[in-house]
Amino acid sequence: MRVVIAEDSVLLREGLVRLLADAGVETVATVGDGPGLLGIVQEHRPDLAIVDVRMPPSFTDEGLRAALAVREAVPGTPILVLSQYVEERYATDLIGGGAEGVGYLLKERVADVAEFIDAVRRIAAGGTVIDAEVIGQLLGRRRGGDPLRDLTPREREVLGLMAQGLSNGEIARDLVVTEGAVEKHISSIFMKLDLQPAQGGHRRVMAVLAYLGHRES
Template identity: 90%
Template sequence: MRVVIAEDSVLLREGLVRLLADAGIETAATVGDGPALPGAVAEHRPDLAIVDVRMPPSFTDEGLRAALRVREENPGMPILVLSQYVEERYATDLIGGGAEGVGYLLKERVADVAEFIDAVRRIAAGGTVIDAEVIGQLLGRRRGGDPLGELTPREREVLGLMAQGLTNGAIAERLVVTDGAVEKHISGIFLKLGLQPGEGAHRRVMAVLAYLGHR
């Protein structure tokens, strides 16, 4: 696997390169600002781009905008966005163009090397990994007429794990239930969100988008 990293902090950038190398993942290029990212991706054609949200020159959302541009120019390009703080809008904006191959993690997660490398591999393979703290804050905002309000506590928990990119088997293992129980909960989620069987595998992505994007 080959990655491109966009991160203005030299210390974190070099740390990421070392962590990835130890896991057998090659860093094809590194850049220190958002505008340089699309060019690096076009030149090196990596399997994944790892991007800091806030970078020069304004330290607002340069990284996010660069990530969105990369996805526009390279449909399906896996993107992992790293942020210092929980910023719900950024997660929603990123996943709004399609949940496959998208990740949004707090930088502190890098400290858990095994979890971080697992997230990198899952995103590169087309999975969706959204930080648990972001999911928790989004879940806490749900009120009143929200369609998600019809979900049971267990269905909300299952949907949250789906948003993190876990498979049915992984969800079952996390919740210590059977695969059949997870499938039943997911069927209930689809039904309550009005996602019809004819929509196929896209129902899972649409459920995650509803979870992350509804306000």
């Protein structure tokens, strides 16, 4: 497996390179800022890009914007975002384009080397790894037990396709139903998951997060 790393902390960057090498994963290039990420991805076409959210010059969302640019310019590139804290807009923007080949982990998880390497391999293979703390905070920890318990089998099926990044029209074609039927299922999913219209376009992402959290539990 070949990876690239965008991380401004030299210590963490070199630590990641060493951890990956010990697991047989080759780091083909590293950069210390967001803008450099797109260039090394286009040059090396890695199996995975590991990206810090906050990097120079403003230390706000450079890494996220770089990751989104990579997903647009080189579709299908698996991305693992590392963040110091849970930040809602970063997770929702990242997952909004489809959850396949996407990871969002808190940096403290790197300390569990086996778990981190497992996440790296799963994301590179097209899987999804979202930190449980991220899911818990984004969903407000307001639902106990199974958040999908009230969904019908068809609604769970629709939600699973949403998690793959499919549009309503694509879901309709996949299930051989009308787009109107899909819209009704999605409205019912939002209602049962207590996702309010005031949450706007984030409702779809929040529903996917609930699905991912259920799947990982």
